[in-house]
Amino acid sequence: GAGVSQSPRYKVAKRGQDVALRCDPISGHVSLFWYQQALGQGPEFLTYFQNEAQLDKSGLPSDRFFAERPEGSVSTLKIQRTQQEDSAVYLCASSSRGGSLGKNIQYFGAGTRLSVL
């Protein structure tokens, strides 16, 4: 597809379970971002990759959150020992460094809605 693809769209986890959320960025996009969106709020930054390098992980709320992008394309956000406060929509965005100024914006996927029971 032409856009950012995220899977699964919905995930229900029991408290304490580990989950893995997948993001397929737009082909050729160098930059990849993860955001967390709580109900009724705006998205909040989690982490940023440029190719396979994780350049900023300042937004990860705890060491239970881990993200990787080993080949500079697909990325996985992993949450270990999930807790109820992890319930949110997790959004992935990608952008290109090339092209004309103003066009290198972040394009978002539809998100994964995580519910921790």
Add this chain to the structure above:
Amino acid sequence: AQKITQTQPGMFVQEKEAVTLDCTYDTSDPSYGLFWYKQPSSGEMIFLIYQGSYDQQNATEGRYSLNFQKARKSANLVISASQLGDSAMYFCAMSRDVTGANSKLTFGKGITLSVRP
């Protein structure tokens, strides 16, 4: 640190009329990018319009225009000729680099727009 403020809790507009969604921002960065995204009930964040801090002219994209007042630190979105499909959450966001391609976006809390037939 960057901050986006969207204080309108909800907006209503009659179909075919114009509506302005307010956004004020705060930053100490000399250059930055400003963005508006639309999030319908399906959850995907859809890019609408972008304004670079150095741009002299207000950005326009079809029915969307951004009223950029740098001295007042405001970046209001104007939607002309509202359509029923415009009903959604609207988020204002900013980045530390002009394009937003390589730095995180800071989002406001969003505004709910409802278009009445």
